[in-house]
Amino acid sequence: MFFRYSFDQRVDFVGAGGLGQVFKARDLLLGTTVALKQINWARLGVEAPEGEWLREKLINNLFVEAKAHARLSQLTNHVVEVSNVGFENSCHFLAMEWMEGGSLRGKGGKLPFTEVQSIIRQAADGLRVAHAHGVLHCDISPDNILSTGRHSYKLSDFGLLNLVNTHLVSNGGPSLLRGGKEYWLPTVVLTGEEQPSTWSDLYGLALVFHNLLTGELLTHNKGMPFVVEPLKRGAVDLPAIVAVFLRDVFTRRISSAELFSQRLSSIALP
Numbered sequence: 001m002f003f004r005y006s007f008d009q010r011v012d013f014v015g016a017g018g019l020g021q022v023f024k025a026r027d028l029l030l031g032t033t034v035a036l037k038q039i040n041w042a043r044l045g046v047e048a049p050e051g052e053w054l055r056e057k058l059i060n061n062l063f064v065e066a067k068a069h070a071r072l073s074q075l076t077n078h079v080v081e082v083s084n085v086g087f088e089n090s091c092h093f094l095a096m097e098w099m100e101g102g103s104l105r106g107k108g109g110k111l112p113f114t115e116v117q118s119i120i121r122q123a124a125d126g127l128r129v130a131h132a133h134g135v136l137h138c139d140i141s142p143d144n145i146l147s148t149g150r151h152s153y154k155l156s157d158f159g160l161l162n163l164v165n166t167h168l169v170s171n172g173g174p175s176l177l178r179g180g181k182e183y184w185l186p187t188v189v190l191t192g193e194e195q196p197s198t199w200s201d202l203y204g205l206a207l208v209f210h211n212l213l214t215g216e217l218l219t220h221n222k223g224m225p226f227v228v229e230p231l232k233r234g235a236v237d238l239p240a241i242v243a244v245f246l247r248d249v250f251t252r253r254i255s256s257a258e259l260f261s262q263r264l265s266s267i268a269l270p
Contacts, residue, residue, distance in 0.1 A: 034095045099146035100147070119212065127155070128256075131256075140204030183217065209246070239267070
């Protein structure tokens with residue numbers, strides 16, 4: 001039970017990820033609806049003494065995530081805002097703005113091209129600002145791009161972020177703290193051959209773009225997404241420029257969010 005936030009764990013449960021669980025809650029102080037994120041200790045299984053180091057890492061990461069959201073949301077409209085972070089009733093929590101439209105999960109192949117283009121441009125703008133201020137997201141996927149319900153989209157869940165040259169999460173071999181959903185990350189990052197980078201964030205965003213357009217997931221060939229041409233949206237062939245754009249991201253010809261947005265904006269369907 002929280003002093004400031006009211007919710008029913010059975011009715012208001014929104015979802016759970018690798019590190020936390022989220023509830024729809026009422027902020028009794030401000031009279032607003034928020035998304036309340038808690039670290040999911042039971043799921044992580046860190047109650048034993050040997051898990052203390054991990055507890056400290058995750059608690060630190062929650063506060064780092066809150067600071068990143070607070071900082072970046074002042075600089076762009078495309079990062080979810082945070083209103084509070086703290087510890088209450090033996091629970092570490094993060095209170096974020098409630099995004100009425102939910103995530104992009106399950107939206108693949110169901111949205112008009114112009115809306116898909118707008119969504120990805122907005123997400124790219126969030127990444128542009130984050131990268132300009134030394135922050136990598138490290139967990140780009142349909143789950144972490146949220147809608148206000150009014151055609152506005154924002155990046156969420158910077159819980160696996162990396163501060164460039166500061167490495168606040170584990171960058172050794174594969175581990176829980178590396179995080180990220182396997183399909184949406186480059187193989188060279190998953191295996192630890194390379195560190196997360198601005199390119200690996202854009203790689204994930206390109207895969208989200210393809211999924212939203214086609215409703216499909218690209219297969220991987222030798223660690224790289226295999227772009228078959230022509231790409232199809234239902235029974236309709238997509239222009240070759242779409243496949244060229246994706247390949248240029250995957251092969252690092254496009255490695256900045258600014259260039260990503262410019263090239264994306266140049267794509268038009270007949």
